[in-house]
Amino acid sequence: MSENGTKILVVDDASFMRTVLKDILKSNGLATEIIEAADGVEAVRQFITHRPDLITMDVNMPKADGLQALKGIMKVDHTARVIMVTSVEQKHIIQDAMKSGARDYIIKPFDKGSVGLVLNKALRAK
Amino acid sequence: MSESNYREMYVSEALEHVEMMNQTLLKLEEKPSDRGFLDEIFRSAHTIKGMASTMGYDETRELCKNIENIFDNIRNGADKLTHHLTSAIFTSVDLLQRLISDEKLKVDLTPYLKKLENPEEDVEGIESREDTASTASVSTTIRVKMTDLDSLVNLVGELLISKMRLEQTIQNESLDEVKTVLQEVSRLITDLQYQSMNIRLVPLDQVFSRFSRTVRDTSQKLAKKVNLEMNASGIELDRSVLDSITDPLLHILRNCVDHGLEFPDERIKNGKSETGTIKLTAARKGENIVISIADDGHGINEERVKAKAVENGLITADEAEKMSHDDAIQLIRSAGLSTAKEVTDVSGRGVGMDVVISQVEAQGGIVKITSQKGQGTTIVLSLPLSLSIIRGLLIVVAGQRFVLPVSSIVSTLQISPKDVFSLHGTDVIKVQGKIVPLIKLDILLEMDVIKQDDEDLTIVVVEQEGKQRGFVIDSFERNQDIVIKKLDKSDSSDLFSNATILPDGKVALVMDPSLLIN
Structure with missing residues (x-):
C-alpha cells in the first residue's frame, strides 16, 4: 500500500454499479482515492497512469472484457491486486481469472461485509 | 448516496440499455448472426441484471437472466434467432422497460418466459406494448458530460473573480477600467449562457x-x-x-x-x-x-380532402373548386379532416x-x-433550438412594449391607411398578392388608442397554423435575445403566459401569436 492511503481502481461499464461500489469502499474506509474505468481498455490505461493499490474488475464490458483487461494489467505489473466482480452464474470465469493472476472475487449484488473482507485481505497481502 | 438517488441512476442507465437492446435487435433482424451485435445485446441484458439484483428487483433480474441465456445460446450456436424469437424478445424488452420505469408494477413473468422458450406458440397473458414514446418523459434527469459541468464551474469561478475586480475598480473610480472589466463580464455571461444551454441538450x-x-x-x-x-x-x-x-x-x-x-x-x-x-x-x-x-x-388525395372539407362546412363547394393544390393540402391541418x-x-x-x-x-x-x-x-x-432563450422583436402597442417571437414573423411593413380595405366587415391588406386580415393589437388588448387616422400604419405580418395575420402596432424597436420567464398561473392571462425583463429593467410581456390569432 502506498504511504498516503489506498488508491482503488473501480472498473465497470455501468456507472450505477461503480457508484454503488464506490459508496461501499468509502463507507468501509477502504479507499482514500478512487479512480474509475468504464471498459477494459480504459482500465489498463488508468492502471498505467495511476498505479492503484487494488483493482475491482467487472467481467462483461465493451471494447475489452474483464479477463482481457486483467491479462493486460498483469503484463504491466504481475503484482497488481485485481479482484474480479462477477455474478453468481459466472463462477466458471473465476477459475480462468485466478489462473491469469486475479487475487480474489466478489459477487453481485454486493454484500458490504464480504466486500470489505475480500478487499482487506487482498490489500494486506503483498 | 440515498436510496432514491440510486433508483434514479438505475432507471436512467437501465433504460438506456433497454433502448440499446431495441436498436441492436432491429440491427440483428438484418444481420442475424453478427457477433458484435449479439455480444452487445448480451452485455446490455447482463448489465441490467447486475443493477437490478443490486436494487433487489427480482422480476427484472429474472427476465434479464432469461434474455441473457438466449443470446448466450445463440452465440454458442445452440439456438437461432428466428423471426418469431425476435418478436418474443421484443415483447420481453418492452416488459423490461415497464418493469424498470414502474417500481410498483407487478407482473407474472410465466407467460413471457414461456413465449421466449416457445416463440412460435400463442401464449395467453401477454400484454402488448402500448405504442407511446413516453420513455422520454419517465425520467426527468439528464446525464451530463463531466467536461460540460467542469467548464460551467470554471466560468462561474471566472465570473466571481471579475465581480471582485469590478468592486475593486469601482473603488478606484476609473471609468475606463470599469468598462474593460464589464466587457470581460459580458463575455463570461455569454459563455455561461451557451454552456448552461448546452447542458440541456x-x-x-x-x-x-x-x-x-x-x-x-x-x-x-x-x-x-x-x-x-x-x-x-x-x-x-x-x-x-x-x-x-x-x-x-x-x-x-x-x-x-x-x-x-x-x-x-x-x-x-x-x-x-x-x-x-x-x-x-x-x-x-x-x-x-x-x-x-x-x-x-x-x-x-386532394379531391378527397376538399370533399371532406366541404362536407364539414369548412369551405364552400365553390371555394373548393378554385382552391390551389397547395392550399387544398393545407386543409388537412383542420380538425376532423382525417x-x-x-x-x-x-x-x-x-x-x-x-x-x-x-x-x-x-x-x-x-x-x-x-x-x-x-x-x-x-x-x-x-x-x-431552445425554449428558454428566443429571438424576439420588441414592438410598441399603445405606448407599451411587448415581445413578438421572431420565428412567427413573416415581414414588417409600413402602409398608408388607404391601402386597407374591408372584406366581409374585416379590415384586410394585400401582401404579395395575398389577402391578410388585420388585427388591431391595441383594441384586442383593450388599451387606449391615441392614433390619427391618416398616419401610416406599422404592421407586423405573423404566420401561425398556415394563417397569416397583420398586427397593427405603433412601432417596433429591434431584434434581440429574450430570456423567457414563465408567468405564475395567477399572473398569466388568456393571452400571455410568458414575460421577459428588458435591459432597462422593465418587464415586457411575450406575445403568443397562436393565442392572439385565435
Whole structure:
C-alpha cells in the first residue's frame, strides 16, 4: 500500500454499479482515492497512469472484457491486486481469472461485509 | 448516496440499455448472426441484471437472466434467432422497460418466459406494448458530460473573480477600467449562457432510434413493407423541446405507414418498388432545427380532402373548386379532416394532424406540408433550438412594449391607411398578392388608442397554423435575445403566459401569436 492511503481502481461499464461500489469502499474506509474505468481498455490505461493499490474488475464490458483487461494489467505489473466482480452464474470465469493472476472475487449484488473482507485481505497481502 | 438517488441512476442507465437492446435487435433482424451485435445485446441484458439484483428487483433480474441465456445460446450456436424469437424478445424488452420505469408494477413473468422458450406458440397473458414514446418523459434527469459541468464551474469561478475586480475598480473610480472589466463580464455571461444551454441538450438520435421500432411494429401489423432511413446529423436539441415533439413525430410516422404508403401489390402495380421508404432527417438552419418526414407513398388525395372539407362546412363547394393544390393540402391541418377511408387500429386514435400541428406550434415550431399525387408527402417541422432563450422583436402597442417571437414573423411593413380595405366587415391588406386580415393589437388588448387616422400604419405580418395575420402596432424597436420567464398561473392571462425583463429593467410581456390569432 502506498504511504498516503489506498488508491482503488473501480472498473465497470455501468456507472450505477461503480457508484454503488464506490459508496461501499468509502463507507468501509477502504479507499482514500478512487479512480474509475468504464471498459477494459480504459482500465489498463488508468492502471498505467495511476498505479492503484487494488483493482475491482467487472467481467462483461465493451471494447475489452474483464479477463482481457486483467491479462493486460498483469503484463504491466504481475503484482497488481485485481479482484474480479462477477455474478453468481459466472463462477466458471473465476477459475480462468485466478489462473491469469486475479487475487480474489466478489459477487453481485454486493454484500458490504464480504466486500470489505475480500478487499482487506487482498490489500494486506503483498 | 440515498436510496432514491440510486433508483434514479438505475432507471436512467437501465433504460438506456433497454433502448440499446431495441436498436441492436432491429440491427440483428438484418444481420442475424453478427457477433458484435449479439455480444452487445448480451452485455446490455447482463448489465441490467447486475443493477437490478443490486436494487433487489427480482422480476427484472429474472427476465434479464432469461434474455441473457438466449443470446448466450445463440452465440454458442445452440439456438437461432428466428423471426418469431425476435418478436418474443421484443415483447420481453418492452416488459423490461415497464418493469424498470414502474417500481410498483407487478407482473407474472410465466407467460413471457414461456413465449421466449416457445416463440412460435400463442401464449395467453401477454400484454402488448402500448405504442407511446413516453420513455422520454419517465425520467426527468439528464446525464451530463463531466467536461460540460467542469467548464460551467470554471466560468462561474471566472465570473466571481471579475465581480471582485469590478468592486475593486469601482473603488478606484476609473471609468475606463470599469468598462474593460464589464466587457470581460459580458463575455463570461455569454459563455455561461451557451454552456448552461448546452447542458440541456440531448442528441436527437436518442429519440430517432426509438422510431425504428414503431415503424417496424406498425408496418408488420399492416403487412406493409417499409424502409425507414434516418439521419439526425448529430444534432442536439433542448430536452424540453425534444420531449414535446416525440409524440407528434411518432404520430406522423405512424400516419406515413398507415395512410401514406401503399400496400406492396399496389406499389408494384404503380411501378414502384415493393418496399416503401420513409426518410426522417434533421438539419440545423440558423436558430432552428428542421425535421423532415418524407414518404414515397401515394400522396394526399386532394379531391378527397376538399370533399371532406366541404362536407364539414369548412369551405364552400365553390371555394373548393378554385382552391390551389397547395392550399387544398393545407386543409388537412383542420380538425376532423382525417381523410383515410376508415379509422384503422394503427393511427386512428382520434388524433388528427390538427392536434399534431398545434403540439408543435405550442413549442414555437412551424409545420409545412407538401404532397405530390403518386409521389408522396413531406412534412417539415421547424423548431427553435431552445425554449428558454428566443429571438424576439420588441414592438410598441399603445405606448407599451411587448415581445413578438421572431420565428412567427413573416415581414414588417409600413402602409398608408388607404391601402386597407374591408372584406366581409374585416379590415384586410394585400401582401404579395395575398389577402391578410388585420388585427388591431391595441383594441384586442383593450388599451387606449391615441392614433390619427391618416398616419401610416406599422404592421407586423405573423404566420401561425398556415394563417397569416397583420398586427397593427405603433412601432417596433429591434431584434434581440429574450430570456423567457414563465408567468405564475395567477399572473398569466388568456393571452400571455410568458414575460421577459428588458435591459432597462422593465418587464415586457411575450406575445403568443397562436393565442392572439385565435
